Amino acid sequence: MNILKSIRKQMILDGIDYYLVDTFDPHGSEYICDYYKLRQYFSGFTGSNGLLLVCKEKAYLWTDGRYFVQAAKELYKGISLMKMGEKGVPTVREFIKNTVRRGESIGLDGMLISSDFGAFISEVCKNKKADLRTDINYAVSLWQDRPAISYTKAFVLEEKYTGLSASKKIGQVRKAIGKDSLFVSKLDDIMWLTNLRGNDIECNPCCYSYLLLDKDNCYIYLNKTAVNPAVKKYLEKQGITLREYSKVEESLKEYVEMANGCIRFDKASLNYKLFQTIDESGKGKAEASIIEGMKAVKNKTEIKNLTEAYVYDSVAVTRFIKYIKEHAADGLTELDAAAYIDKLRGKLPGFIELSFPTISAYDANAAMMHYEATEDNYSVIKPEGMLLVDSGGQYKTGTTDVTRTIVMGKISDQVKKDYTLSVCGMLRLMNAVFMKGCSGRNLDILSRGPLWRKGTDYKCGTGHGIGFCLNVHEGPHRIGWQKARNGMEPALVAGMIVSDEPGVYIEGEYGIRIENILLVTKAMSTPDGDFLRFKPLTLVPIDLEAIDTKYMSSEDIEYLNEYHKLVRGKISPFLNKSEQKWLENATKYV
Numbered sequence: 001m002n003i004l005k006s007i008r009k010q011m012i013l014d015g016i017d018y019y020l021v022d023t024f025d026p027h028g029s030e031y032i033c034d035y036y037k038l039r040q041y042f043s044g045f046t047g048s049n050g051l052l053l054v055c056k057e058k059a060y061l062w063t064d065g066r067y068f069v070q071a072a073k074e075l076y077k078g079i080s081l082m083k084m085g086e087k088g089v090p091t092v093r094e095f096i097k098n099t100v101r102r103g104e105s106i107g108l109d110g111m112l113i114s115s116d117f118g119a120f121i122s123e124v125c126k127n128k129k130a131d132l133r134t135d136i137n138y139a140v141s142l143w144q145d146r147p148a149i150s151y152t153k154a155f156v157l158e159e160k161y162t163g164l165s166a167s168k169k170i171g172q173v174r175k176a177i178g179k180d181s182l183f184v185s186k187l188d189d190i191m192w193l194t195n196l197r198g199n200d201i202e203c204n205p206c207c208y209s210y211l212l213l214d215k216d217n218c219y220i221y222l223n224k225t226a227v228n229p230a231v232k233k234y235l236e237k238q239g240i241t242l243r244e245y246s247k248v249e250e251s252l253k254e255y256v257e258m259a260n261g262c263i264r265f266d267k268a269s270l271n272y273k274l275f276q277t278i279d280e281s282g283k284g285k286a287e288a289s290i291i292e293g294m295k296a297v298k299n300k301t302e303i304k305n306l307t308e309a310y311v312y313d314s315v316a317v318t319r320f321i322k323y324i325k326e327h328a329a330d331g332l333t334e335l336d337a338a339a340y341i342d343k344l345r346g347k348l349p350g351f352i353e354l355s356f357p358t359i360s361a362y363d364a365n366a367a368m369m370h371y372e373a374t375e376d377n378y379s380v381i382k383p384e385g386m387l388l389v390d391s392g393g394q395y396k397t398g399t400t401d402v403t404r405t406i407v408m409g410k411i412s413d414q415v416k417k418d419y420t421l422s423v424c425g426m427l428r429l430m431n432a433v434f435m436k437g438c439s440g441r442n443l444d445i446l447s448r449g450p451l452w453r454k455g456t457d458y459k460c461g462t463g464h465g466i467g468f469c470l471n472v473h474e475g476p477h478r479i480g481w482q483k484a485r486n487g488m489e490p491a492l493v494a495g496m497i498v499s500d501e502p503g504v505y506i507e508g509e510y511g512i513r514i515e516n517i518l519l520v521t522k523a524m525s526t527p528d529g530d531f532l533r534f535k536p537l538t539l540v541p542i543d544l545e546a547i548d549t550k551y552m553s554s555e556d557i558e559y560l561n562e563y564h565k566l567v568r569g570k571i572s573p574f575l576n577k578s579e580q581k582w583l584e585n586a587t588k589y590v
Contacts, residue, residue: 003076004076007054011107018053018096018105019136020053020054021038021051021108022039022051024113026271026274028186028266028268029269030049033202035146038137041146042139043076044075046372047071049063050071051063052079059079060081061075061079061081065460066459069368069507070371082095100128102130104128104131105132108134110135111273111274114268114272115286116267118134118272149200154196154207154226156230157195158195159195161305161469162301162302166194166195169294170239177213179261181255181262182264183212183263184210184212185265186291187200187206187209188206188471188474189211190210190211192468192470194238194240197352204470204471206470210248214261220235220242221247221251223246248274249273249274252277257281262284263278263284264286265284266286266289267286269289288488292475295467296477296496298468298497302398303495305397306398310537310538311571312574314402314538314539314540314567314571315574316348317391320340320389321406323340331380331381333373334362334373335360337360337389338360338389341358341391350395351393352394352395353393353394355392355393355399355400355472356391356392356472359388359391361389361390362385366387366510367506367511385411386407386408388403388406389405394469402515402517402540403515404541404543406543415546416546419546419548421456422450422503422504423514424552425447425448427556428449429447429479429502430500434532438491438492439477439490440463440477440479441479444479447502451504458503461480462502464478465478465498466497475490477490492520495519498520501513519537521533539571543586544590
């Protein structure tokens with residue numbers, strides 16, 4: 001079946017000139033369940049970020065620099081790749097604004113597009129006297145074997161892990177919103193606030209839900225099959241009233257009619273259909289998520305648990321590196337490597353699931369930042385080149401994420417140079433001391449500096465926040481030199497955790513990424529102000545076989561040796577004698 005031909009046939013029947021499909025579920029989730037992967041089904045592109053626009057004769061897909069190589073390989077014939085951020089490439093908003101003509105029609109599903117984007121398209125259509133249809137979803141008729149939605153059982157993450165009860169968190173949010181109401185559609189925000197977890201989306205321990213909060217009431221909308229008697233009793237104890245997930249639109253319409261104050265919402269995650277319900281009342285107040293900023297700063301209990309999780313997780317990754325190096329000539333595949341590290345994690349205390357599907361990418365495949373080997377597409381690992389493994393786990397004690405690029409045999413001097421400069425960037429950021437009030441944008445040059453001096457860059461951010469037994473990517477903070485899409489540049493504060501992952505990606509040849517997770521901590525206070533620094537949570541050796549010290553300053557060498565000293569001290573007690581000996585040799589002073 002030619003899917004584009006089928007879409008266009010349906011567009012003609014409906015009088016639609018443009019059909020838009022975003023990577024979006026009703027909650028604005030970054031990773032979505034198979035049921036909502038319309039953009040993937042219609043385009044062939046499997047990455048986590050992309051927007052498809054089908055026109056009468058042409059089709060376009062926008063995605064970011066992480067996926068340029070992957071999208072070029074996967075896109076169906078007839079779809080042009082629009083490389084976001086590249087010179088001469090219009091944004092999707094610019095394209096729509098400049099292309100749609102008077103009297104034409106745009107079709108989309110209002111539940112599967114953000115309120116912000118939907119409002120923009122609505123304004124364009126109004127100005128152009130074009131028609132906007134928000135009830136168009138061709139998956140209903142064209143996706144014959146569409147997977148079902150998953151509603152898994154919710155469970156409670158105990159206070160010994162979270163550090164705060166749901167009722168106390170709700171009290172904090174009520175204090176922040178005053179007399180207003182808050183409607184929450186972002187799943188990890190709801191899970192953090194209620195201390196519930198689930199598995200409706202693979203690797204994201206969340207339940208499909210909505211939440212409505214005011215000074216007197218807290219309503220959570222969950223599918224009835226997700227709630228057992230114990231969870232129902234828990235919700236009652238925390239002052240949370242349970243309502244049916246499928247009734248949220250009806251319930252919201254009733255609520256907005258009675259509400260006195262403003263109804264606050266996060267415009268990035270609220271879908272356009274529910275946004276219209278609030279917006280038509282004239283009581284809506286769009287803002288950045290209040291909860292996101294709260295959950296980004298981990299409390300003492302969460303930090304204690306995370307520190308423990310990263311020790312265990314680092315031990316597993318270290319054992320994996322030893323294993324894969326010792327079996328470099330055994331003909332293992334990328335899939336074998338991923339299965340082995342996944343198995344090691346599955347045995348760790350408090351393990352729930354992976355935090356994302358393991359990226360096991362050999363040589364040229366590693367140039368695709370989010371490559372995933374499959375049964376139909378994988379490479380055999382040879383005793384040469386490098387294997388990039390980006391992996392992590394969901395534990396009751398936190399969420400982990402780590403990347404190491406491992407030497408499997410002979411590598412070129414150029415690869416060593418790129419590897420060494422990536423390591424230098426990672427270490428320089430990790431060892432930074434900075435003024436309180438700095439954002440990740442202020443610090444990004446520390447990680448990119450060694451590569452920038454050689455005219456090399458990577459087409460993604462350097463760092464992202466991470467949830468606590470929640471999403472592996474979490475805001476609002478980040479590390480990157482480019483302006484954030486939402487215009488926000490929140491300061492880094494003590495208690496935040498952030499990734500530090502510079503790299504080099506040479507299409508068709510190799511990819512390098514070295515990723516540590518860092519905890520923001522207090523450094524010192526002086527007459528000039530308060531200073532912060534990072535503490536590494538990740539404790540995994542860096543492959544010295546790819547290090548060429550002629551590209552390192554004496555300070556870089558000191559940073560590397562001190563980091564490896566820390567790794568040995570923290571994880572050696574958990575290794576047997578053979579593993580300890582291997583680690584000692586793998587982290588010898590350079």
